[in-house]
Each structure stands twice: as structure tokens, then as C-alpha cells.
Amino acid sequence: MATGAVVGLAVYAISQTGGRFLFVITGAVAGAAVVIGADLYRRTTRLTEIKITVPQLSELTFVVNNDARHVSWQLFVETVTRVSTQRLNDDEGLLREALTSLYGLFATTRDILKASRPSVPPSSGMTVEYLAVMFLNKELRPFLAKWHPQLSEFEAAMPGSPESAWPQAAECRSELRQVQENTRSYVLAYARLAGVRDAEAMLGRRVSG
The missing domain is CATH 1.20.120 (Four Helix Bundle (Hemerythrin (Met), subunit A))
Known part of the structure; x- marks a missing residue:
């Protein structure tokens, strides 16, 4: 429940944010997704x-x-x-x-x-x-x-x-x-x-x- 509340607050804060800060957050999320995807690719390639x-x-x-x-x-x-x-x-x-x-x-x-x-x-x-x-x-x-x-x-x-x-x-x-x-x-x-x-x-x- 506590984790869900924190995630909810974070989503709400991002939705209320504009300008450069929003781009920073979006970039960070995109970067994390790339890292996770690269790790998954590394683990599953060269089968x-x-x-x-x-x-x-x-x-x-x-x-x-x-x-x-x-x-x-x-x-x-x-x-x-x-x-x-x-x-x-x-x-x-x-x-x-x-x-x-x-x-x-x-x-x-x-x-x-x-x-x-x-x-x-x-x-x-x-x-x-x-x-x-x-x-x-x-x-x-x-x-x-x-x-x-x-x-x-x-x-x-x-x-x-x-x-x-x-x-x-x-x-x-x-x-x-x-x-x-x-x-x-x-x-x-x-x-x-x-x-x-x-x-x-x-x-x-x-x-x-």
C-alpha cells in the first residue's frame, strides 16, 4: 500500500510538472528503459x-x-x-x-x-x-x-x-x-x-x- 501511494504521488507530480523539468524526468525514464532493455538483450542474445x-x-x-x-x-x-x-x-x-x-x-x-x-x-x-x-x-x-x-x-x-x-x-x-x-x-x-x-x-x- 505504501509503495502504491508513493508511485501515485510521483505520477501525479509528474503530471503537474511542465517545462524543462518534465523533459528531464521523461529522459530519465527513457534512459532507464534503454538500460533495462539492453540488459535483457544481452542476456538473451547469442543463443x-x-x-x-x-x-x-x-x-x-x-x-x-x-x-x-x-x-x-x-x-x-x-x-x-x-x-x-x-x-x-x-x-x-x-x-x-x-x-x-x-x-x-x-x-x-x-x-x-x-x-x-x-x-x-x-x-x-x-x-x-x-x-x-x-x-x-x-x-x-x-x-x-x-x-x-x-x-x-x-x-x-x-x-x-x-x-x-x-x-x-x-x-x-x-x-x-x-x-x-x-x-x-x-x-x-x-x-x-x-x-x-x-x-x-x-x-x-x-x-x-
Whole structure:
């Protein structure tokens, strides 16, 4: 109600104004409209249709603009630089560090999505936000929900013991490798949407095989 009253007063004041001041107000409104229109144009221009195959989701069609490319680039950088895509052999690294890294990736991905403007779903096609949410819910969440409590229970029961003494260590590492391999597909999809070249080279060796 208060906002409506203020707007009403402003409209009335403008209607009672004449001369140069009226031209100033009109120019300001026109300028604001141009800025808003330019921003909308920037967000919707350079639409590109891209077909991407993610084994876990089959083939998907995306229609991306500049904003979607920017979000895809952020997601690519955050994901490609973590242990989530880097091979971890049985005699390398620590599972605790890997799980912590994946938790960090989960939180960062969610923060990127929250901070970005939501894409308007095209009439035919998916958005980068959809891809990222599927990655969180189909890959990271199930793995972390299963193994974080079990590893924490072992650490609490056997403080100071090496992870190799954990009976489920081998199984956890095996499932981690599968998550890493699946994550690789999402990373390459982010790269395609962002227009990144030589993404395979940045990823390095595959995490399985």
C-alpha cells in the first residue's frame, strides 16, 4: 500500500510538472528503459543450441546464452580443480580429504546457483542449472550420505588409526572412483556449455580403467 501511494504521488507530480523539468524526468525514464532493455538483450542474445550426452542422463539439448556460459564456466573451474575428477589410487591420498573436497564442491556448486540469475527454460531444451542440480542430487549427495557417517564413526571409534585399518576403505575407494568417473561427464558438459577448448587435456587421465 505504501509503495502504491508513493508511485501515485510521483505520477501525479509528474503530471503537474511542465517545462524543462518534465523533459528531464521523461529522459530519465527513457534512459532507464534503454538500460533495462539492453540488459535483457544481452542476456538473451547469442543463443546457442548444444547437444550433450551425459551417460547418467542420456542425451540432452541445451539452449545457452552469455549468462549460462558464465555459470557453466564457474562450475567447470570449481569441479575440474578438485579431487572429484582426479584419480586416487588405493595407495594415494586420504579418503577423509576426498570426502571433504566433495563436500566443498557440493557447497560451492549450490552457492554458484544461488548467486546466479535463474535461466528462463527454453521451449525445447535444458538449462545449466538443471544439469548442476542433477549432479548434486544423483552423484554427490548419495555418495556423501552413505560414506561420511561411516567414516566418521570409524574415526570416532578408532582415533589415530590409519584409514587402511577401516574395513570399508576399499569399498569406499571403489565407489569414489565411480563417482569421479561420473563427475568427469558433468565436467565435460560444463566445458561444452561454457565454450572451453581442450577440456579433456585439463582433466588429465581418466579416474577408472
